[in-house]
Amino acid sequence: MTVLAVTNLSRRFGAITVADNLSFEVAQGECLGIIGPNGAGKTSVFNMLTGNVKPEAGRIVLDGKDMTGATAHARTKAGLGRTYQVPQPFGRLTAFENVLAAAVFGGGAGHAAQHRARDVISRTGLKARADKPAESLPLLDRKRLELARAMALRPRLLLLDEIAGGLTEAEVHELVELIQELKPDVAMVWIEHVTHALSAVAERILAINFGAEIASGLPDAVMRDPAVLEIYMGAVLDAPA
Ligand SMILES: Nc1ncnc2c1ncn2[C@@H]1O[C@H](COP(=O)(O)OP(=O)(O)OP(=O)(O)O)[C@@H](O)[C@H]1O
């Protein structure tokens, strides 16, 4: 069942094109990977999906409902969760309090929200650090917390923005396992430069440059696509963290 359908999404910032007639779909239990060089427009596409940036053209349909003009708040209520390229927790609040705030925002109240928050904390492997202030957590746990906060919203659609960036190989491996566990519950779009992690999870990959699609399809085929290789031109796709 299709959760997200994007058609002909377009947007420029002055002379910079961040989305050039992009179309893609994601179903529940499925992950679409997005790759592209720095500045290609990946995060801007997420900002249009979340309602933080207005597209100049195109349609965004979530669960059959046209959300193109909806506020960011309405989209969150409709089941959109996202993680940020730079983790953005409430630093002074504990990990648990951060997740609880998201659970309450996602429509839970009282015991139900507490239960949901505890469940997500334990699913994301944060139990031992639940009572630590978010700002004191190491990077992997802050990334887990990003995921936990997004999951606490009960998302239908989960947008992950470079969640593996900056982690060691062993940490990337842990994160991939966690994402695999969460995957059946949601439709996922994952922007990632750590392409071997992405290939392990995504059914399909969309490669963009200057906001335009340059290749899409099965991960292996996209990674070998001459247009993709040319853009990365020796830039090591799997640069160590
Ligand atoms: N609100 C904005 N106003 C003006 N320019 C913007 C805005 N948001 C992004 N840009 C520009 O659009 C281009 C694409 O940025 P974006 O953050 O979408 O790239 P990205 O593909 O996510 O890159 P990275 O891999 O480095 O995260 C950049 O040149 C950026 O400076």
Ligand SMILES: [Mg+2]
């Ligand atoms: Mg980005």
